[in-house]
Amino acid sequence: MKEIIQQIVEAVGSTGLLPVALCCDQGTAFQAVLKSFQEETRRHQILSGDRTDEAIEISGHKLNIIFDPPHLIKGIRNNFLTKNIKFGEEISKWSDIVDVYKMDCNTIGDTKLLPKLNDEHVMLGKIKKMKVKNCVRVLSHKVAQALNFAANFSHDVHGNKVSQTLKNTASTILLFDKLFDSVNGASTSHKYHKGKNLRKAVTATSEHHTFWQDAIKKLNEMKFVDLRGRESSVPSIKNWIVTIKSLQRLWQFFNQKNVKIMRPRYFNTDPIENFFGQVRAYNFRNNDPDCYTFANTFKTLLITGFIKFHNPTFNCEDDEAAPLLKLKNLFEKISGGASKRF
Known part of the structure; x- marks a missing residue:
């Protein structure tokens, strides 16, 4: 390799x-x-x-x-399922999310705080661990809001005491929500992500620079604690730090080249995963092509793939990339600034 x-x-x-x-x-x-x-x-x-x-x-x-940020956020979620997160003296628990989700399930009508959550997002035995969207819907601003709201009460609707760590868990969720936003920005406009200032492209005056410095400090202090009380720093935390520092260096590099906007959304593996999705989808459903089949499919997609498509079933977002060459380039000749067809 x-x-x-x-x-x-x-x-x-x-x-x-x-x-x-x-x-x-x-x-x-x-x-x-x-x-x-x-x-x-x-x-x-x-x-x-x-x-x-x-x-x-x-x-x-x-x-x-x-x-790849989607892999990183799933790594955090997967560890959080069976371990608590410790930051300083504060403990965050996945069970807090489960408790608030169950309370919300008992809410009648359209007054639910978390209408988009179901068992596949929260309940340990039912979670689809490969689905990125299931992960980010839990580690989200809305879930943090719901936990903070529940923390204002001493008991739930059944008379059970409310967890004392709800606010800690909300803070941890909000950190990872913002962190994922900060590496997924592409637009420079406010209208697409209102209230989500980190879900935008990086500029000289954007909030990313201050947030990333603060996030690195928090991640360095963060530990996962198993049921026996043993502390560990999982690879996903270390790799988040590596990724943030890389984006900081890239911003410095682009700034020196007089590039005023950096779009973190384009630094991930979505393009190659979309391509592999097209390979698997080609000729009905070929999930495990051999080298010969893969090479032939690659050649076919190189031509027909100029008409790019994205399947909603792919486990990644559309990368929105445009090819450097298009099929019409093969049949056009540029002459004197005008396009002439053969």
Whole structure:
């Protein structure tokens, strides 16, 4: 895999494009390869007297590591299901979410605080762990609001005492809601995400810079605590920190290049996952193509795929990317600023 990544970076660089980031999931194979690249880069930085950081260098290109945010947020949720989150002396519990969800289920009519939640979002044995939307609907601003509202009462409708950690859990949920927003912004307009200032593109005056610094401090102090009371820092927390620092360095890089807007939404693995979704969907449903089939499907999609599509069943959002080349480019000739057809 290390050799393949190196070849890809060299191939991209040879086109005149400048690779600046490497997006990946948290798989063990990727982690091992990244560790090898980081050790080589750190050795080179020390010998050169340069400042060390989490970035890697491949064939003269400095690449900032960005772990796919949907994978990161699912990693946090999956650990939270069976462990408490400890921040300082404050404890957050998944059971708080379950309690408030159950209370909300007893609400009659249209007055529910959490109408979009169901058992597949909250209940341990029923959660669809691969669905990103199920994860972010729980770790959301609305759920944090519901927990804070419930914390104002001493007992629920059945006379049971309300958990004393509701406000802590609400704060933790709100942190990850904002964190996920901050790495998913693309628009510069307020009208698309009212009240969600971090769900926008990064600019010199945007709130991202202050929030990211604060988030790094909180994540460094955050621990997961299992049922036996043992504390641990799970990989997803460490990789969130790596991703935030990478975005900070990328902003500095773009700013130096006089690029005034950075859209974090485009730093993820959605494009490749959408492509794999098209491969699997091709010729009815081919979930496990061999190399020969994959190569032929790739060639077909290279032509027909100029008409890009996104299936709602894909486990990622439409990447909204436009191809550099379009099919009509093959049949048009640019001459004197005018387009002439053959």
